[in-house]
Amino acid sequence: MPLTPAEAARDREPREPLRIVLADDAVLLREGLVRLLTDDGHQVVAAVGDGPALVEAVFTHRPDVAVVDVRMPPTHTDEGLRAAISVRAQLPGTPVLVLSQYVEESYAAELLADGAGAVGYLLKDRVARVEEFLDALARVARGATVLDPQVVSRLLAGQRRKAPLDALTPRERELLALMAEGHSNTAIARRLALSGSAVEKHIGNVFAKLGLPPDDSRHRRVLAVLAHLGS
Incomplete structure (x- = not known):
């Protein structure tokens, strides 16, 4: 069950400005996220549209957190999630927040299985709940694990x-x-x-x-x- 605004306010810790790499092939959503994050005081150091560009941007900028879509070019299946796994394998503990319309169970399990924390998996409708999304982003950057309730249900099922x-x-x-x-x-x-x-x-x-x-x-x-x- 999602937190009510009052509950979210009680749980929230002060947010620090973050350096963020953003990966999403949908231009309108990507630009909207850049605006949202910038308005909240964060710096988007790179905004890219495919998996290889994500990996390169993370190695170049070493951000506080990467925000990653699951389905990106060329096949629009799981490139973003596999790129996130690659980043975590090469730079262990890199904070990653995955945004998706889908729950990719096997790759989600692989992304989380190292037990290192600093990882999140939210469904995209969370982006419409701005405070909840921004709070999740801050928690992932601090090392927490944040999973959408539907993701938890699918993994546990x-x-x-x-x-x-x-x-x-x-x-x-x-x-x-x-x-x-x-x-x-x-x-x-x-x-x-x-x-x-x-x-x-x-x-x-x-x-x-x-x-x-x-x-x-x-x-x-x-x-x-x-x-x-x-x-």
Whole structure:
């Protein structure tokens, strides 16, 4: 469920100006995003229309975050997402926010599977919700993982036959979905009317059932959502 304006305002942290590479082959949408981002105080250091140009722009400018469309020339299938994966493979941890009209499950899982954070996947209708989009962009740039609820649902739906996820209770699944959307423990507690300690206990149970022991070198919140994806 999308955040209400009041909830979004409570969760939002102050936004810092960002240097952004933008990749989208739709000229009108690309120029509209450039205007939106510039008006919010950000600098679009490159605006390109295909995957190879995205990779080159990221290597040239080393932006704070890249905003990437999935379907770009020449085949208009998954070039943007594959280019984003290439960027992350060559420059690990590069913040990437994917915008798409579609959920490309296999490549979305691959993009997220390194567990490094600083990645997002939103459906394009989120762009119409300006504050929500800008807030997601800032969170990705800071290292968070932000997934559209429909993306979470699709990724989790493909895993419901897997034993580790079958072990989760309905409440634990609900927390897992909210974690994947990038919500903090405080925000989860508020949305579910739980105490902070109860949220921590539930999340600890999720990690335990998915076989994710404490390890500061890995982002367990991401790995919990993506457990066994691509296996």
